[in-house]
Amino acid sequence: MTETDFSWLIGGPQGSGVESGANIFSRVCAEIGYQVFGKREFYSNIKGEHSYFTVRIADKKIHSNVNGVNLMASFDAETMFRHYDEVVSGGGIIFDSDILETTTDAVRTLDTPFKERLHKELESKNKPFTVAGVLEIAKEKNILLFPVSFKSILHTLSEETENPRLRGLVRMYNVIGVSLSLGLVKMPTNSLHNAIESIFSKKPEIAKINQQTATFSYNYATTKFDTFVHTLPGTEKEPGTLLVQGFQGTALGKMACGCRFQPYYPITPASDESVFLESHELLEIIGDRPGSIAVIQTEDEISAMGMTIGGALTGTRSATCTSGPGFALMTEMLGWAGINEVPIVITNYQRSGPSTGLPTRHGQDDLLFSIFAGHGDFPKIVYASGEIEESFYDTGNCFNYADVFQVPVIHMMDKFHASSVITCKKWDAEKISIDRGKLLETVEDGYRRFEFTDDGISPRSRLGMDNGIFWNTGDESDETGHISEDPVSRVKMMDKRMSRLDLILEKIPKEEQAISFGTHDFTVISWGSAVGPVKDALEMLKKDGISIGLIQLKLMHPFPADYVKSLLDDVKTIIDVEANQSGQLGKIFKQNLQRDIDYFILKYTGRAMTSTEVYDSLKRIVQNKADRREVLMHGA
Amino acid sequence: MALKPAEYKTDVHNDWCPGCGDFGIVNAIQMALADMGVQRDKTVIFSGIGCSGKTSHYINTYGIHTLHGRVLTFAQGAKIANPEMTVVAVGGDGDGLGIGAGHFVAAGRRNVNMTYIIFDNGVYGLTKGQASPTLKLGEKTKSLPSPNTNSNVNPIGLAIASGFTFVARGYSYDVRHLKDLIVKAVKHPGLSFLDVLQPCPTYNDLNTRDWYAGTDLMDEAQKRHSRIYKLEDTGYEPTVHYNSEIESNEKLSQALIKSLEWGTKIPIGIFYKNDNTTPYTVRLRDKIPNYLENPPSKQNISKNGFSNTDISKILNSLEV
Numbered sequence: 018m019t020e021t022d023f024s025w026l027i028g029g030p031q032g033s034g035v036e037s038g039a040n041i042f043s044r045v046c047a048e049i050g051y052q053v054f055g056k057r058e059f060y061s062n063i064k065g066e067h068s069y070f071t072v073r074i075a076d077k078k079i080h081s082n083v084n085g086v087n088l089m090a091s092f093d094a095e096t097m098f099r100h101y102d103e104v105v106s107g108g109g110i111i112f113d114s115d116i117l118e119t120t121t122d123a124v125r126t127l128d129t130p131f132k133e134r135l136h137k138e139l140e141s142k143n144k145p146f147t148v149a150g151v152l153e154i155a156k157e158k159n160i161l162l163f164p165v166s167f168k169s170i171l172h173t174l175s176e177e178t179e180n181p182r183l184r185g186l187v188r189m190y191n192v193i194g195v196s197l198s199l200g201l202v203k204m205p206t207n208s209l210h211n212a213i214e215s216i217f218s219k220k221p222e223i224a225k226i227n228q229q230t231a232t233f234s235y236n237y238a239t240t241k242f243d244t245f246v247h248t249l250p251g252t253e254k255e256p257g258t259l260l261v262q263g264f265q266g267t268a269l270g271k272m273a274c275g276c277r278f279q280p281y282y283p284i285t286p287a288s289d290e291s292v293f294l295e296s297h298e299l300l301e302i303i304g305d306r307p308g309s310i311a312v313i314q315t316e317d318e319i320s321a322m323g324m325t326i327g328g329a330l331t332g333t334r335s336a337t338c339t340s341g342p343g344f345a346l347m348t349e350m351l352g353w354a355g356i357n358e359v360p361i362v363i364t365n366y367q368r369s370g371p372s373t374g375l376p377t378r379h380g381q382d383d384l385l386f387s388i389f390a391g392h393g394d395f396p397k398i399v400y401a402s403g404e405i406e407e408s409f410y411d412t413g414n415c416f417n418y419a420d421v422f423q424v425p426v427i428h429m430m431d432k433f434h435a436s437s438v439i440t441c442k443k444w445d446a447e448k449i450s451i452d453r454g455k456l457l458e459t460v461e462d463g464y465r466r467f468e469f470t471d472d473g474i475s476p477r478s479r480l481g482m483d484n485g486i487f488w489n490t491g492d493e494s495d496e497t498g499h500i501s502e503d504p505v506s507r508v509k510m511m512d513k514r515m516s517r518l519d520l521i522l523e524k525i526p527k528e529e530q531a532i533s534f535g536t537h538d539f540t541v542i543s544w545g546s547a548v549g550p551v552k553d554a555l556e557m558l559k560k561d562g563i564s565i566g567l568i569q570l571k572l573m574h575p576f577p578a579d580y581v582k583s584l585l586d587d588v589k590t591i592i593d594v595e596a597n598q599s600g601q602l603g604k605i606f607k608q609n610l611q612r613d614i615d616y617f618i619l620k621y622t623g624r625a626m627t628s629t630e631v632y633d634s635l636k637r638i639v640q641n642k643a644d645r646r647e648v649l650m651h652g653a
Numbered sequence: 654m655a656l657k658p659a660e661y662k663t664d665v666h667n668d669w670c671p672g673c674g675d676f677g678i679v680n681a682i683q684m685a686l687a688d689m690g691v692q693r694d695k696t697v698i699f700s701g702i703g704c705s706g707k708t709s710h711y712i713n714t715y716g717i718h719t720l721h722g723r724v725l726t727f728a729q730g731a732k733i734a735n736p737e738m739t740v741v742a743v744g745g746d747g748d749g750l751g752i753g754a755g756h757f758v759a760a761g762r763r764n765v766n767m768t769y770i771i772f773d774n775g776v777y778g779l780t781k782g783q784a785s786p787t788l789k790l791g792e793k794t795k796s797l798p799s800p801n802t803n804s805n806v807n808p809i810g811l812a813i814a815s816g817f818t819f820v821a822r823g824y825s826y827d828v829r830h831l832k833d834l835i836v837k838a839v840k841h842p843g844l845s846f847l848d849v850l851q852p853c854p855t856y857n858d859l860n861t862r863d864w865y866a867g868t869d870l871m872d873e874a875q876k877r878h879s880r881i882y883k884l885e886d887t888g889y890e891p892t893v894h895y896n897s898e899i900e901s902n903e904k905l906s907q908a909l910i911k912s913l914e915w916g917t918k919i920p921i922g923i924f925y926k927n928d929n930t931t932p933y934t935v936r937l938r939d940k941i942p943n944y945l946e947n948p949p950s951k952q953n954i955s956k957n958g959f960s961n962t963d964i965s966k967i968l969n970s971l972e973v
Contacts, residue, residue: 047973259971273962275954278734298941301963308952308962309941311733316759320726323719323756327699327730330717331950335734353720413960443972446964451955480697480715480731481738481950488710490718491702499665499710500718 021051021076023202023247026086026103027194028069028096030126031062037216038090038191039070040438042198044212046074047260047440049205049251054079054549055438056625058652061285061376066126067095069653072438076252080404080549084629084651087247088201090194092167094119094148095126098135099653101151106159109245110152111197111238114164117149131653163201163242167193174233180226189230196231200238202249209235257443263405263434264290266444267364270412271336272300272310273446276362278335280313280324285377286435287340287366318343322350322363329354329361330489332456332479334416336362341370341383344427348390351425355395357489357498358467358475358514360419360426360454364412367431367545369623378623379432381545384601387427388574396517398422399574401429403532403548406441408434411571413449414529421454421524422517423474429573433546433596433625460485465496469509473516518575530572533584539639540566540588542581542614544573544602546625547595553628554635563639565592570602578609585610592638594618596626600646617646624652658687663713672862674851675704677825678772679711682741684828685835686714691739699728701744701753703779705772708743722753725760725769729933732767735950736934739839740767747777747785750806754786760844761815765933768838768845769817771808772825774853775860782856795858808848809912809924813905819845820908820925824881825852826862830921837923843932850881850919870917884911884922893927901927 025042029035036057043055051074060066073082085105091097094116104110121132136146144150152162167190175183183189192213199209209231217224268290271279281291295312302308315321321337328335339347344365354361365387369380387399398418402408408430419426455476466487468475475496478485488498493510495501501510522530534552543551548569555565568584570577585591593603593614598621603614618634620626630649637643661683669675686696696714700706702721709716715738719727728742749757749771760769775788782796786806793800812820819841823831831849838845852862863869867879884891891908893901908925938944955961 044973254973258973259968260973261971265971269964269967272964272967273960275952275960275962277949277952277954278730280730297967301966302953303956303961303963305953305961306947307943308947308954309944309949311937311941311944311949313730313733315726316755319723320756320759323723323726324730324733327717327727327732328734328949330727331731331735331738333734333949333952334954335730335949349720350723440973443968444964446960446962446968449960450958451960452958453955479950480717481695481735483694486694486713486715488716488718490710491720492718498716499663500707 021074021249021252023075023249024071024073024083024086025198026069026071026089026100027191028067028091028100029093029191030065030095031059031068032064034188034191035068035070038195039072040216041192041195041209041212043072043438044216044260045199045204045208046072046249047258048208048211050254051076051249051252052079053260053438053440054082056082056433057436058624059377067099069096069100074249080552081628082625084627088198090198092190092194095124097148097151098124098127099131101155104155104160107246109161109163109201110155111163111165111194111201112148112152113167115166115168117147117152119148121146161243161245163197165197165237170234170237174230177233178229183226189226192227192230193234196234197238200235201242201245202247203239204249205251206235258440259443260438260440261405262289263437263439264366265293266405266408267338267412267428267430268293269444270409270449272297273449274334274413274416275451276334276336276416277308277310278325278328278333279310279337280315280321280328281338282315282318282321282343284340284343286368286432287338287343287364289435290338290364290366318346319350322347325361326350326354326359329359330480332482336364338364338366340366340368341386342373344383344387344390351397352391352393352395353491354425355391355397356491356514358423360423362415362419362426362428364428364430366435367429369621375623377432379596379625380621380623381431381547381596381601384429384544384573384597385604387429388605390427394511394515396422396424396514396521397574398424398426398521398572399429400426401545401571401573402434403545403569403571405434405437405439409444410448417450417452418521418525420456421452422521423454423477424517429545431546457482457485466498467494467496467510469496469513472520473513522575522577525572527580530577531581531584532569532571534567534569536566536568536584536586536588537564538589539592540568540585540590541592541594542568542570542602542606543594544570545595550626550628550631551594554631557628557632558635561636563636565635565639573605576605576609582610590615590638592616592618592635594631596620616643618649619646620649622650622652627651655690656687656693658683661686661693661713663711665710667711668707669704670855672854673704674774674825674853675708675772677828677831678770678849678851679708681828681831681835682708683712684832685839688832688836689839695737696739697731699724699731699740699742701748703745703748703777705743705745705748722748722751723756724748725753725756728767729760729763729765732765733933733937734948736766736945736948741770741839742767743770743772745785746771746773746775746787746808750786750808750811754806757811758815761812761817763933764816764818764843764930766843768835768847770835770847770849772851773808773848774851774857776853776856778853778856792859794856796856807912810909812846813908813912813925816930817846818843818927818930819923821846821923822848822850822921824850824865824921826865827881827921830883834923841926842928843930850921865919880917880919881921882918884920884924889922891923891926893929896929901929
């Protein structure tokens, strides 16, 4: 049996059901045993702008998307214009035959720079500026075209089911597109019905219409379309496989590790996590009364952070979730949490900056900002999850670090994570350990919150605890927490707090600080969501007989310089791969190891990295044909 | 066993200027806590930044000295996580009505069961006397280079418009009256606000103790007439008795009109009180049935060092 590695793309105006179409497709693929890696791209817009979903499926573990699309399902002209050139030779395009003559100018959401590039391309190939024009190019590239009138499908279906409402129900176009695709690749039809049933389980009426449309479209494809080279009959399903959205890892991790308070302010791409938590605010507790997580929507991110700290002072595991602009507002309070040694977790779903930047697009833009956030010197931890699967367990670790070291922890996630849909091994909450550090159960007389101790960490009382009275202040303080401007005491206090940075490096297990996937002469260092595409790229290179190493950084601050140095061993060429303009990991690497990065592979288009483009750049590097700074550009 | 006001005092040296109105407020808070017999370790004073920010260090309960303008955010977070505590937040008028005005308004919408006391003196004392949000347009306190170019905020009016359910004004040199107001405010089932007129003897040379006492307002018989008068002495009725929109609108309008009174007559006392608005804790309980018995801070989150939360139902729903 040949290996399955198939990419499917669906696009359409925002609000037209692209996402639910992709959900159906992903679910069907996962149900019949495939591994799924899906990714959503969308504008900062509610309705009308172009959004698309790429779903890659394979019969082995995959960590990213690739450049090439094997089958594209499009029900509008814009998708054709923007993505026709991503379809690979031998691939297929399902398109609406009623829009062949639609011109680029008729699509008002095509922005000028894109249109100019497209026109140039069409002109050079002597094609008209229409859907038919781009299809001609596709055809010349040996791409199979599957024309279908979406309108007449609805008409026929409406007559067959005697349901006049269906006739004009354009929001069924997404289900038609998905079902035509599935019919074309001969996917077992029962999984399509199961997927629709599970997605619309709470709306039986809508489920019914969707089922009818799906069946009709599926059959239409199997009977009317020419045969297609790709078939997806299914494969053996790994037991215990989840199909998850990226933000669910940190959300479920928070539930499992005892986070019981999350104030937040809405911001893309972070709010999905908080909304998910609030939707599951009632928690089942083993052997105890029901628990809950209080999710509070605040008036701004400053308030979210203040409330989070207030909650943490009561001994509650407390967190907030935000993105760059929101985190920027939180930084004054981050210092307050630092000087008062308050354990909090800030889940930071990064996006493209600076300023509002590309609000709905990807970027690992805030590593340096997170490391240096806040005025003055104070200890904090910046911790980065690589793949979504890790983020569940990492969340548990972040709360332990916060409690044990009594510092704020910034958990770095990003937009690529947040809007990906993937299959992964079922998370195991029993593996989440809970370490509250020096949080006290009872308090002796004469308690001092900031008492000097051998390891620099003082026993922690909580607001409302019997006999546990303490004071906090953003001013420098003495051991009781009262303001002190004494110079000698100041030095002792600063040193006490800052000594924690060494302690963190000493106590956090090495395998949680950085992971080596093997080193070679050429070795990649990477972090966060860039790690997935790198892993896949390295697999691809292996097939070419090229071995490249990979070290994934997770503890970004304090930086585990000695450990990374030991991992690097005798690596000759270091390649930094990350999704920002300046190579931020490279900067802290150099600062801490006094060693230059030899090559940078960077992406800051706002679109997620694919393994194909990382592969291409790595190959160029090995062949000595690369620029020192490779900038990746794939993606509409 | 009931404690005396002195037992709510810390031995931290108080570095406010001699004659500062803040002394009266901190004394009134300590007296009120003693009066109510609240447990010291079940009480938290949150404070903002500025002279008033030091208040939490002078009171022998949990004391959290926060950031400029942000005191309400910390206080609400703590109260929501542990609703059993008595929570009092304090701060200056610049803190609460300038940099923190957004939080002030948002807090009114939530109605978390706690008390917010503003030390209202018209100046930013600790930064040497710049104009604060309650200083009137055109007024020039002594360290201002030129008269104030901003109009003032009306703290009582803003509190009423924002949804605070107990709104009152005190005067820092009438400590007994202020103490009674604080007791009522703390006992109020919802968010209570106290605007406390507090002369700054160092930087506000307009709204001085003598000015409030009306030494400039002599009548023909050379008798002084204090500007301060008590609403309760005039038969003013601040309370909304029934859960009726008509009545609450009447009481709101009455309070708003009363809040505009300034100049030769300045009212203190309770402007508005409405127990019918659900406190935030009750709103949470409506969503989370055992929230009050098992709030975030009381929940046991581990068993033998591992997670005790059962997320298997959600995981099963995600399983393919």
